[in-house]
Amino acid sequence: xxxxxxxxxxxxxxxxxxxxxxxxxxxxxxxxxxxxxxxxxxxxxxxxxxxxxxxxxxxxxxxxxxxxxxxxxxxxxxxxxxxxxxxxxxxxxxxxxxxxxxxxxxxxxxxxxxxxxxxxxxxxxxxxxxxxxxxxxxxxxxxxxxxxxxxxxxxxxxxxxxxxxxxxxxxxxxxxxxxxxxxxxxxxxxxxxxxxxxxxxxxxxxxxxxxxxxx
Amino acid sequence: xxxxxxxxxxxxxxxxxxxxxxxxxxxxxxxxxxxxxxxxxxxxxxxxxxxxxxxxxxxxxxxxxxxxxxxxxxxxxxxxxxxxxxxxxxxxxxxxxxxxxxxxxxxxxxxxxxxxxxxxxxxxxxxxxxxxxxxxxxxxxxxxxxxxxxxxxxxxxxxxxxxxxxxxxxxxxxxxxxxxxxxxxxxxxxxxxxxxxxxxxxxxxxxxxxxxxxxxxxxxxxxxxxxxxxxxxxxxxxxxxxxxxxxxxxxxxxxxxxxxxxxxxxxxxxxxxxxxxxxxxxxxxxxxxxxxxxxxxxxxxxxxxxxxxxxxxxxxxxxxxxxxxxxxxxxxxxx
Numbered sequence: 001x002x003x004x005x006x007x008x009x010x011x012x013x014x015x016x017x018x019x020x021x022x023x024x025x026x027x028x029x030x031x032x033x034x035x036x037x038x039x040x041x042x043x044x045x046x047x048x049x050x051x052x053x054x055x056x057x058x059x060x061x062x063x064x065x066x067x068x069x070x071x072x073x074x075x076x077x078x079x080x081x082x083x084x085x086x087x088x089x090x091x092x093x094x095x096x097x098x099x100x101x102x103x104x105x106x107x108x109x110x111x112x113x114x115x116x117x118x119x120x121x122x123x124x125x126x127x128x129x130x131x132x133x134x135x136x137x138x139x140x141x142x143x144x145x146x147x148x149x150x151x152x153x154x155x156x157x158x159x160x161x162x163x164x165x166x167x168x169x170x171x172x173x174x175x176x177x178x179x180x181x182x183x184x185x186x187x188x189x190x191x192x193x194x195x196x197x198x199x200x201x202x203x204x205x206x207x208x209x210x211x212x213x214x215x
Numbered sequence: 216x217x218x219x220x221x222x223x224x225x226x227x228x229x230x231x232x233x234x235x236x237x238x239x240x241x242x243x244x245x246x247x248x249x250x251x252x253x254x255x256x257x258x259x260x261x262x263x264x265x266x267x268x269x270x271x272x273x274x275x276x277x278x279x280x281x282x283x284x285x286x287x288x289x290x291x292x293x294x295x296x297x298x299x300x301x302x303x304x305x306x307x308x309x310x311x312x313x314x315x316x317x318x319x320x321x322x323x324x325x326x327x328x329x330x331x332x333x334x335x336x337x338x339x340x341x342x343x344x345x346x347x348x349x350x351x352x353x354x355x356x357x358x359x360x361x362x363x364x365x366x367x368x369x370x371x372x373x374x375x376x377x378x379x380x381x382x383x384x385x386x387x388x389x390x391x392x393x394x395x396x397x398x399x400x401x402x403x404x405x406x407x408x409x410x411x412x413x414x415x416x417x418x419x420x421x422x423x424x425x426x427x428x429x430x431x432x433x434x435x436x437x438x439x440x441x442x443x444x445x446x447x448x449x450x451x452x453x454x455x456x457x458x459x460x461x462x463x464x465x466x467x468x469x470x471x472x473x474x475x476x477x478x479x480x481x482x483x484x485x486x487x488x489x490x491x492x493x494x495x496x497x498x499x500x501x502x503x504x505x506x507x508x509x510x511x512x513x514x515x516x517x518x519x520x521x522x523x524x525x526x527x528x529x530x531x532x533x534x535x536x537x538x539x540x541x542x543x544x545x546x547x548x549x550x
Contacts, residue, residue, distance in 0.1 A: 045260070045264070046255075046260065047257055047260065048255055048256055048257035048259075048260055049255045049260075050255035057343075059255075059260075060252070060259075060260065060263045060343075060344075061342050062267050062339070062342070063267070064339075065342045
């Protein structure tokens, strides 16, 4: 506060996000999209201001409560996918559920069910470095879904994908939306924000919201 | 000053505890004045982050404060070999004006810190800091007491000289003395025995009732406090006689020695922690109307009650064991 290198990544954000909708945060690099999604997803804390999920205030929670919320409420899909090399697709998807203590056979069954939905059950035992770009992306989405979160957060999910895979990604988001999930995507890819499944676009610039509109 | 590793350890650790508690109390004062959970201000969020950090390391540092009571007793007992006239911790503590006041302060702080740790544990189970002001208010009471204790303990060690002639426990804790101490040791043994077992029985019954029914918390809390007082008086009055197998030796410190199997340490530990847990279990009933604690509070109270009952039982078993398996009887010793 008051330091010479002070930088405000977000400023004056006042926003209500509707449940069961696909909301896209659109803006150039450095506009604060990733920071905002990180704060919403309890991956970072604001310097000031509050985030509420439903009636529950989540930005002031001590770490032990945040861990549970991150695990049960939010599923993350990262720009670089962040899959762990050296282990199989199956293990990558199961990993976020290990702390829950669920028995291995039941967890494996659920994981195979997810891989089946995303049409890659035959790649379950393949190490992630052997997967194609599209397969790796589906594994990343399955991993975000393994704890059955209410909200899926995707940060620039199509930045490294070609048009076909980007459309495929949006198809999967449509599927999740139809299941009642809330989807938040940070992107400046037209294939994302021009997609028919997007309910709301929020434009961001210099850490502020430029305006909100319905697509 | 007698230079000894355990004295240096107590000295340095007390300074560290005092420094950290004062630092925490400074923020505690800030929290009492500025805390507003409804606000999303930078100050409020900064306080929330700091309170979590501070309460985490206070947990450990105050945990050590609890242990320091026993370390102090251990050191005092060990020091008797350096002091002319001393036979146990009783004589060592009597060597200057700061020995016993430090012990009393450590006992008071033990109780306060125990209650603070229970409050902090309960507060940390809820996500909206429901006891934040209460625990920081208590911290503001504890902090000066710990600083005074450090000052008193420092003076005790600094003024401790091997050439001081002190008294032995035989002269300090015998029936023949004309003092308040002597009056305590001269308490009628049969009446004290009755009071002791009656208090233990009532505390046990009320604890079990509270554990299974979830009602009568304040009664259990009050009985736990009474059990603490009655048990300490009982140690002075008759339990010590069975341990020493002597009808006139009431010293509460010789029990800490190797000759008696260090039995004083488990005796005092089970009693003190049992009493604090029991008092805490009942006192937390006053938080039952706090919404965020509604689900977790009964679970915490059950845990505390179980701990208290288990420790009181352990204390009782030690006492009964010494009473049952001794060659010493008090038949014909009319008191």
